[in-house]
Amino acid sequence: MTVTPFDPRLGLREQLACWHEVAAAASAHDDPRHASLPPAARAAALLAPRPDGRVRRWLGCADGAVVGLAELFLSDRENLGWGFAEVTVHPRHRRSGHGTALLAAMRAAASDAGRDTLVLSAMRGTPGPAWAAALGARRAQELWESEADLGALDPAALGDRPAPGYRLVSWSDEAPEELLASYAAAVDAMADSPDGGLGYESAPNTPELVRARERCAREAGLQRRVVAAVHEASGAVAGLTVLEIPLLAPELAHQDDTVVVPAHRGRGIGLWVKAEMVRRLAADGGVVRRLHTTTDPSNSHMLAINDRLGFRLVGVREQWKLPV
Ligand SMILES: CC(C)(COP(=O)(O)OP(=O)(O)OC[C@H]1O[C@@H](n2cnc3c(N)ncnc32)[C@H](O)[C@@H]1OP(=O)(O)O)[C@@H](O)C(=O)NCCC(=O)NCCS
Numbered sequence: 282m283t284v285t286p287f288d289p290r291l292g293l294r295e296q297l298a299c300w301h302e303v304a305a306a307a308s309a310h311d312d313p314r315h316a317s318l319p320p321a322a323r324a325a326a327l328l329a330p331r332p333d334g335r336v337r338r339w340l341g342c343a344d345g346a347v348v349g350l351a352e353l354f355l356s357d358r359e360n361l362g363w364g365f366a367e368v369t370v371h372p373r374h375r376r377s378g379h380g381t382a383l384l385a386a387m388r389a390a391a392s393d394a395g396r397d398t399l400v401l402s403a404m405r406g407t408p409g410p411a412w413a414a415a416l417g418a419r420r421a422q423e424l425w426e427s428e429a430d431l432g433a434l435d436p437a438a439l440g441d442r443p444a445p446g447y448r449l450v451s452w453s454d455e456a457p458e459e460l461l462a463s464y465a466a467a468v469d470a471m472a473d474s475p476d477g478g479l480g481y482e483s484a485p486n487t488p489e490l491v492r493a494r495e496r497c498a499r500e501a502g503l504q505r506r507v508v509a510a511v512h513e514a515s516g517a518v519a520g521l522t523v524l525e526i527p528l529l530a531p532e533l534a535h536q537d538d539t540v541v542v543p544a545h546r547g548r549g550i551g552l553w554v555k556a557e558m559v560r561r562l563a564a565d566g567g568v569v570r571r572l573h574t575t576t577d578p579s580n581s582h583m584l585a586i587n588d589r590l591g592f593r594l595v596g597v598r599e600q601w602k603l604p605v
Pocket of ligand 1: 307311366367368369370371374375376377378379380381382401402403404407408409410411412413415416
């Protein structure tokens, strides 16, 4: 196999099409429950910049066709010894060493960038974990993937209650300027969520990073919606939940951060903001049909809230660490 760097911003239209073809074939094979992303949505995601680091990509070709893809994310803010690597081989071309060859390219690039560890992420029940183990990687964390079917929920009976002394504020895409600083600080409280032993270290969030994330999400074709609980006495954001809706495939939205600042915990704010998000989606007429979320199995508070909102386990994602 030949492995060549691929920059979607400079790439040929044919290369983008090949990337989509391999990704779509792998997703239909490994994840048949979900419809594959439309080509335009995948292209938007490939072309969007990252606010917090750089992404390098490679195409793997054999017998004149693209048969594998590799993507390496190098954060420039946190976990500076790591590279987050993804390898995808077309299902018809597996077990021929292509995945291993693509990984070798990423290992070299990670090493050149001064990283000592690759973090690989694979769904249990697909070939990914056995492949990672064969390469000498170590399983470091498991995460539960859950989904909620919004059509099966009664938005008026989600069991949440307003927290006295707090009001809800919601927005799409851009945080209101007057809440920006306290919103950025509240997101920081995510740092104490359990990471199951992976050893992830978060750098402090900033208002500039919030704005950069908002811009990048827009460029990637994602609508970012936020419901926040504001503490009336201080005017500060006390808790929040973020949802990302792919505008070209809105049926399945991804539940991003949900966090309550430690001083405001124990008042039902986590359930309240998430339930409000669900009510707002229902009021939109049901364009978003299902929500997807990823939770560490030891995060019992979040799991209890998700259970109340109808989330059910659909799979287990494993994170593997491989010395470079
Ligand atoms: C995981 C994946 C990348 C492997 O690609 P591949 O080209 O088939 O892998 P390789 O041919 O390099 O396999 C190397 C070794 O890994 C192990 N391996 C790979 N697939 C395996 C499977 N399905 N079952 C058991 N062991 C497997 C074997 O030891 C294999 O050597 P062998 O074929 O000589 O026995 C591919 O199945 C894929 O794209 N999966 C979906 C995405 C994914 O999970 N990526 C990995 C995490 S980033």
